[in-house]
Amino acid sequence: xxxxxxxxxxxxxxxxxxxxxxxxxxxxxxxxxxxxxxxxxxxxxxxxxxxxxxxxxxxxxxxxxxxxxxxxxxxxxxxxxxxxxxxxxxxxxxxxxxxxxxxxxxxxxxxxxxxxxxxxxxxxxxxxxxxxxxxxxxxxxxxxxxxxxxxxxxxxxxxxxxxxxxxxxxxxxxxxxxxxxxxxxxxxxxxxxxxxxxxxxxxxxxxxxxxxxxxxxxxxxxxxxxxxxxxxxxxxxxxxxxxxxxxxxxxxxxxxxxxxxxxxxxxxxxxxxxxxxxxxxxxxxxxxxxxxxxxxxxxxxxxxxxxxxxxxxxxxxxxxxxxxxxxxxxxxxxxxxxxxxxxxxxxxxxxxxxxxxxxxxxxxxxxxxxxxxxxxxxxxxxxxxxxxxxxxxxxxxxxxxxxxxxxxxxxxxxxxxxxxxxxxxxxxxxxxxxxxxxxxxxxxxxxxxxxxxxxxxxxxxxxxxxxxxxxxxxxxxxxxxxxxxxxxxxxxxxxxxxxxxxxxxxxxxxxxxxxxxxxxxxxxxxxxxxxxxxxxxxxxxxxxxxxxxxxxxxxxxxxxxxxxxxxxxxxxxxxxxxxxxxxxxxxxxxxxxxxxxxxxxxxxxxxxxxxxxxxxxxxxxxxxxxxxxxxxxxxxxx
Amino acid sequence: xxxxxxxxxxxxxxxxxxxxxxxxxxxxxxxxxxxxxxxxxxxxxxxxxxxxxxxxxxxxxxxxxxxxxxxxxxxxxxxxxxxxxxxxxxxxxxxxxxxxxxxxxxxxxxxxxxxxxxxxxxxxxxxxxxxxxxxxxxxxxxxxxxxxxxxxxxxxxxxxxxxxxxxxxxxxxxxxxxxxxxxxxxxxxxxxxxxxxxxxxxxxxxxxxxxxxxxxxxxxxxxxxxxxxxxxxxxxxxxxxxxxxxxxxxxx
Numbered sequence: 001x002x003x004x005x006x007x008x009x010x011x012x013x014x015x016x017x018x019x020x021x022x023x024x025x026x027x028x029x030x031x032x033x034x035x036x037x038x039x040x041x042x043x044x045x046x047x048x049x050x051x052x053x054x055x056x057x058x059x060x061x062x063x064x065x066x067x068x069x070x071x072x073x074x075x076x077x078x079x080x081x082x083x084x085x086x087x088x089x090x091x092x093x094x095x096x097x098x099x100x101x102x103x104x105x106x107x108x109x110x111x112x113x114x115x116x117x118x119x120x121x122x123x124x125x126x127x128x129x130x131x132x133x134x135x136x137x138x139x140x141x142x143x144x145x146x147x148x149x150x151x152x153x154x155x156x157x158x159x160x161x162x163x164x165x166x167x168x169x170x171x172x173x174x175x176x177x178x179x180x181x182x183x184x185x186x187x188x189x190x191x192x193x194x195x196x197x198x199x200x201x202x203x204x205x206x207x208x209x210x211x212x213x214x215x216x217x218x219x220x221x222x223x224x225x226x227x228x229x230x231x232x233x234x235x236x237x238x239x240x241x242x243x244x245x246x247x248x249x250x251x252x253x254x255x256x257x258x259x260x261x262x263x264x265x266x267x268x269x270x271x272x273x274x275x276x277x278x279x280x281x282x283x284x285x286x287x288x289x290x291x292x293x294x295x296x297x298x299x300x301x302x303x304x305x306x307x308x309x310x311x312x313x314x315x316x317x318x319x320x321x322x323x324x325x326x327x328x329x330x331x332x333x334x335x336x337x338x339x340x341x342x343x344x345x346x347x348x349x350x351x352x353x354x355x356x357x358x359x360x361x362x363x364x365x366x367x368x369x370x371x372x373x374x375x376x377x378x379x380x381x382x383x384x385x386x387x388x389x390x391x392x393x394x395x396x397x398x399x400x401x402x403x404x405x406x407x408x409x410x411x412x413x414x415x416x417x418x419x420x421x422x423x424x425x426x427x428x429x430x431x432x433x434x435x436x437x438x439x440x441x442x443x444x445x446x447x448x449x450x451x452x453x454x455x456x457x458x459x460x461x462x463x464x465x466x467x468x469x470x471x472x473x474x475x476x477x478x479x480x481x482x483x484x485x486x487x488x489x490x491x492x493x494x495x496x497x498x499x500x501x502x503x504x505x506x507x508x509x510x511x512x513x514x515x516x517x518x519x520x521x522x523x524x525x526x527x528x529x530x531x532x533x534x535x536x537x538x539x540x541x542x543x544x545x546x547x548x549x550x551x552x553x554x555x556x557x558x559x560x561x562x563x564x565x566x567x568x569x570x571x572x573x574x575x576x577x578x579x580x581x582x583x584x585x586x587x588x589x590x591x592x593x594x595x596x597x598x599x600x601x602x603x604x605x606x607x608x609x610x611x612x613x614x615x616x617x618x619x620x621x622x623x624x625x626x627x628x629x630x631x632x633x634x635x636x637x638x
Numbered sequence: 639x640x641x642x643x644x645x646x647x648x649x650x651x652x653x654x655x656x657x658x659x660x661x662x663x664x665x666x667x668x669x670x671x672x673x674x675x676x677x678x679x680x681x682x683x684x685x686x687x688x689x690x691x692x693x694x695x696x697x698x699x700x701x702x703x704x705x706x707x708x709x710x711x712x713x714x715x716x717x718x719x720x721x722x723x724x725x726x727x728x729x730x731x732x733x734x735x736x737x738x739x740x741x742x743x744x745x746x747x748x749x750x751x752x753x754x755x756x757x758x759x760x761x762x763x764x765x766x767x768x769x770x771x772x773x774x775x776x777x778x779x780x781x782x783x784x785x786x787x788x789x790x791x792x793x794x795x796x797x798x799x800x801x802x803x804x805x806x807x808x809x810x811x812x813x814x815x816x817x818x819x820x821x822x823x824x825x826x827x828x829x830x831x832x833x834x835x836x837x838x839x840x841x842x843x844x845x846x847x848x849x850x851x852x853x854x855x856x857x858x859x860x861x862x863x864x865x866x867x868x869x870x871x872x873x874x875x876x877x878x879x880x881x882x883x884x885x886x887x888x889x890x
Contacts, residue, residue, distance in 0.1 A: 047778075054778055066709065066760070066761055067764070067765050069768075070701060070708060070805075072707070075702050075704055075707065084784070086785065122779065125782065125783055127784075128784040129774060129834055130776060131773075131774050131829050131834050133795075133828065139788070140790050142784050158798060159798060164804070165801060173773060173778070175765065176769075176773045178765075179769040179770070187765075210754055239702040240701055240703060241701050273674045276675055278676075278678065278703060279704075380724070381704065381705065384705075384725060387673075451779070498686055499689075542690070544689050544692065544693070544694050545694050549755070552695070552697055553689060
């Protein structure tokens with residue numbers, strides 16, 4: 001099937017305005033007759049729930065944490081992009097649009113990216129109005145810094161915790177609506193099924209994580225704002241609870257999964273220290289504004305203290321390879337460059353898996369206090385984890401899984417191929433192509449939540465009669481039975497291996513064979529080993545306790561079971577895409593200098609997978625990508 | 639990093655089946671722990687052993703494991719988050735302990751934070767306090783340009799210092815009165831310092847303070863235990879700010 005993204009046509013700069021006018025409206029008195037389910041309360045879900053509640057819809061919002069304020073958006077450090085052009089350095093909506101398309105290696109839809117760039121400015125205004133304490137300069141104006149893949153300073157920030165401040169802004173707006181009674185909040189609920197009635201999304205089934213009760217909720221539309229799936233690598237920068245589960249359950253109910261192989265490996269994370277490790281910690285890309293990446297030129301210098309290695313014996317490899325972007329090369333490129341140095345035997349630290357991120361030049365130029373003011377909390381975090389002082393000795397960094405560009409397929413209205421199912425933020429695939437630029441995730445989450453879904457969901461709801469389906473419908477009863485049955489099955493296996501052992505094993509396979517470099521052979525290895533591991537899981541996993549209580553072992557078992565299915569789909573997608581683009585690097589497809597080689601003649605499309613049943617091969621659907629405003633070109637940051 | 643020495647520790651952990659079940663301390667041994675393990679990774683090791691021997695693992699809240707989500711919440715040797723300055727439990731590392739140490743681990747203890755199970759408590763009272771007024775009532779859309787109102791850098795920095803709060807609950811858990819004044823004041827002070835928050839400042843402080851008391855938190859009697867326990871270093875000066883804002887609201 002050829003998929004249609006239903007993008008508006010005509011001059012790109014008019015597309016969103018025209019589309020907004022063309023969308024049907026629901027009149028204020030009728031809005032309260034409609035109920036919308038919002039799963040996930042991060043930047044996208046929190047902003048959307050608050051905005052829809054304010055418009056007058058009845059919103060039921062769900063999160064697995066104990067409070068909507070804890071969604072993993074909170075961990076974003078560096079900043080949020082907007083095309084304000086406050087620094088007068090040449091920025092514009094068009095340039096943000098262009099940078100994002102190019103940064104994504106020409107694998108995103110033009111119209112979606114244009115809209116994102118257009119509403120980026122509204123987001124900053126909205127957050128300021130909420131009281132988000134963005135950094136200001138001494139004149140009282142908003143301050144900006146630079147991020148990777150851009151030659152302008154368009155990133156707004158709140159110290160090294162921009163995600164926290166933006167999320168707390170959305171959370172405050174959400175709290176206001178909860179108080180007003182337009183949003184009913186359900187904390188500590190994990191969505192375990194999407195309920196589809198006559199082909200239309202009408203509700204969800206979830207587990208109350210405190211009591212273990214399986215509960216169903218019906219609505220006129222369901223929105224998933226359930227984040228990304230890079231915990232499939234086991235070690236990632238995601239929170240421990242981040243999973244593919246909600247998206248995977250929707251996939252199994254018919255929603256297409258688009259571009260799962262587009263995963264982002266972030267270049268600057270604290271290297272792994274041991275096998276016991278449960279997660280990796282990111283160090284913001286903003287550090288590359290003032291830090292320089294290097295490794296020793298000579299292998300014999302590897303054992304030396306970095307300060308003993310003179311400047312001429314250091315290889316500032318990003319500045320050498322990409323002189324015009326230098327240390328602010330985009331993430332996919334910076335990550336591969338770090339791997340290249342380590343593979344060449346010049347990596348530093350345990351196992352040779354690390355590069356230096358050095359601030360000594362900046363400290364000399366600006367003083368330690370300026371660096372402390374800009375990044376103090378990051379240096380503090382680095383020291384807590386590694387017991388090393390980043391002001392005195394260069395930090396050690398290594399790439400780690402961080403973000404998923406792929407996600408559920410959506411059209412321009414953020415609606416999936418299942419009518420009534422909308423997907424927001426990282427959970428959808430829409431704007432980042434094959435690589436996301438730094439400080440664009442926060443932008444997308446809030447754009448979808450504040451300024452896109454409030455319009456587009458109205459266009460759908462105006463076409464449906466409210467309240468036609470309730471939880472009395474047999475589909476809901478069946479859903480509850482299925483979810484209960486699944487939990488009981490997990491609890492009854494009583495094997496010998498723990499859930500964590502399976503997850504570590506899957507993560508190892510994914511990182512080794514489907515990580516920063518992928519080949520036909522390595523992917524075929526995974527396509528054999530993952531199903532075997534899955535089979536072993538269902539025979540030999542040990543899950544303690546019962547279903548009728550707070551049972552974290554059972555929660556993890558369910559998430560792992562889904563990753564064991566999803567990991568295979570990710571590898572299948574990576575296997576079919578015989579080109580390199582953005583975060584997807586196939587070793588067979590590269591230029592002589594090691595840069596990614598796209599194949600626009602054969603792969604300039606979105607690959608969306610349809611579930612065909614357990615044990616059956618999923619079917620690939622394609623949505624061709626058309627570039628009418630940006631010329632397809634080899635992406636160069638040299 | 640070359641240090642391969644491992645530690646063995648004795649853990650004395652609060653176990654409680656449910657909100658109304660009686661709780662008690664149980665003793666466990668943590669073996670093979672290195673100085674690079676985080677505190678929660680040490681508990682992961684203990685839980686793996688418990689699961690393998692068919693026992694129920696220790697239930698504890700955690701999520702981001704990088705000190706920002708505010709989910710982790712354990713009283714370690716009598717101190718919320720374990721006593722390392724400006725550090726959450728998840729960022730506490732085992733290099734702060736010695737081989738052979740005995741460690742007591744308990745949940746937050748406060749009337750307004752009932753225990754769900756083991757080390758997991760219900761902190762929804764903090765959400766209730768924010769819902770009482772911890773926001774500016776701006777609509778989505780229809781707001782002025784971000785630079786339309788200038789905010790002097792010292793004011794923006796002051797607001798940011800207050801906004802560092804991660805809502806973990808350590809302040810109330812540390813307070814002999816189980817007061818949530820540090821938490822409440824951080825939001826009141828952040829918004830009162832900014833022009834956007836001034837319009838509703840009087841109503842906000844009254845409503846949030848009233849709600850705090852209704853939720854079952856005590857009042858502040860200047861022990862400063864909250865500031866000592868706060869993993870983000872939120873300062874008690876914000877409580878003074880809250881008190882000033884409250885007095886102003888009575889006059890308005």
